[in-house]
Amino acid sequence: MAKRKVIFDSDTASDDTIALMLASDFFEVKGVTIVAGNVKFENEIRNALFTLEYSGLSDIPVFVGSNRPILGKWRTVEEVHGKNGMGDWKISEPTKKPESEHAIDAIIRLSKEYNGELEILAVSPLTNLALAYLKDHDLVKRIRKVWIMGGAFSKGNTTPLAEFNFWVDPEAANIVVSAGFDITVVPWEVTEESATIYDNEWEKIEKLGNRRSEFFINVNRVLREYSKSVGSKGSVHPDSLTVSIAYDNSLALSYVYKSISVETCSDSRGAMLVDWYNQFKDRNSIQIVLKADEKKFKQYLFDYLSRA
Ligand SMILES: O=c1[nH]cnc2c1ncn2[C@@H]1O[C@H](CO)[C@@H](O)[C@H]1O
Numbered sequence: 653m654a655k656r657k658v659i660f661d662s663d664t665a666s667d668d669t670i671a672l673m674l675a676s677d678f679f680e681v682k683g684v685t686i687v688a689g690n691v692k693f694e695n696e697i698r699n700a701l702f703t704l705e706y707s708g709l710s711d712i713p714v715f716v717g718s719n720r721p722i723l724g725k726w727r728t729v730e731e732v733h734g735k736n737g738m739g740d741w742k743i744s745e746p747t748k749k750p751e752s753e754h755a756i757d758a759i760i761r762l763s764k765e766y767n768g769e770l771e772i773l774a775v776s777p778l779t780n781l782a783l784a785y786l787k788d789h790d791l792v793k794r795i796r797k798v799w800i801m802g803g804a805f806s807k808g809n810t811t812p813l814a815e816f817n818f819w820v821d822p823e824a825a826n827i828v829v830s831a832g833f834d835i836t837v838v839p840w841e842v843t844e845e846s847a848t849i850y851d852n853e854w855e856k857i858e859k860l861g862n863r864r865s866e867f868f869i870n871v872n873r874v875l876r877e878y879s880k881s882v883g884s885k886g887s888v889h890p891d892s893l894t895v896s897i898a899y900d901n902s903l904a905l906s907y908v909y910k911s912i913s914v915e916t917c918s919d920s921r922g923a924m925l926v927d928w929y930n931q932f933k934d935r936n937s938i939q940i941v942l943k944a945d946e947k948k949f950k951q952y953l954f955d956y957l958s959r960a
Pocket residue numbers: 665667668690729732775776801809815816817840879888889890891
């Protein structure tokens with residue numbers, strides 16, 4: 653069966669790189685679009701280029717997108733991903749270069765080329781997608797599906813209420829979730845519950861001793877330390893889980909269809925509001941994953957890492 657066609661939208665650092673590798677295995681990746689978020693923008697671009705080169709995927713184009721959120725100030729989180737966003741692993745300078753076409757134009761062009769087929773894997777702040785939509789509203793009709801890693805029900809990883817991707821650009825998140833796209837959102841708590849790699853699993857990956865496992869261990873070393881320092885039981889892999897759910901929706905064990913909005917004010921900025929009781933009748937519903945299949949996710953991940 654032909655692989656589904658996707659764009660991988662990413663603020664490439666640590667788990668984003670593994671998610672990109674999985675995506676290239678599961679899907680036909682038509683392009684990687686870079687957006688401001690996790691670490692210094694130049695490093696995000698370099699990390700995406702390096703990951704593709706390392707994986708023998710140099711033919712996948714990288715498009716540079718927005719280097720800042722639409723409105724707000726944000727901070728990068730090198731403490732989570734390492735100074736270079738690759739767990740402080742000293743990566744070589746990639747020879748591959750990004751394309752000259754802007755990410756927003758690439759999203760619009762590819763959505764026309766693969767009208768009704770193209771899906772977006774957004775494991776990042778939603779700035780690029782929001783801007784593409786603002787430039788061309790008909791994008792909604794051409795994009796088959798948008799998979800989003802973002803939002804928190806109450807346990808924010810960046811502020812008490814906000815998950816990082818929604819917090820970086822809540823204005824963009826609001827534009828995207830209310831535009832009318834067919835959306836699945838995988839919130840932070842779901843990923844912490846089902847996409848945490850525990851010590852015994854980490855050691856198992858380390859023991860594989862191949863190119864892919866070496867990459868995994870190196871890029872996620874700082875993520876693991878950081879995750880543990882804030883109370884998680886291992887390294888948390890939200891982007892890899894989201895890509896796996898996109899590939900196999902049966903990984904979404906429990907979900908609801910509700911509308912959401914994203915707070916844009918002061919201390920609650922980036923918070924996800926779920927309309928649990930359907931009080932806002934005119935808003936479009938999206939799929940919100942409540943529980944994911946940890947076992948199946950880890951099978952996909954280990955299978956990929958073992959096949960190096
Ligand atoms: O503490 C963190 N753990 C895991 N991922 C994080 C963290 N901080 C920022 N991100 C980034 O934001 C999303 C998850 O909120 C992921 O897309 C990841 O790239």
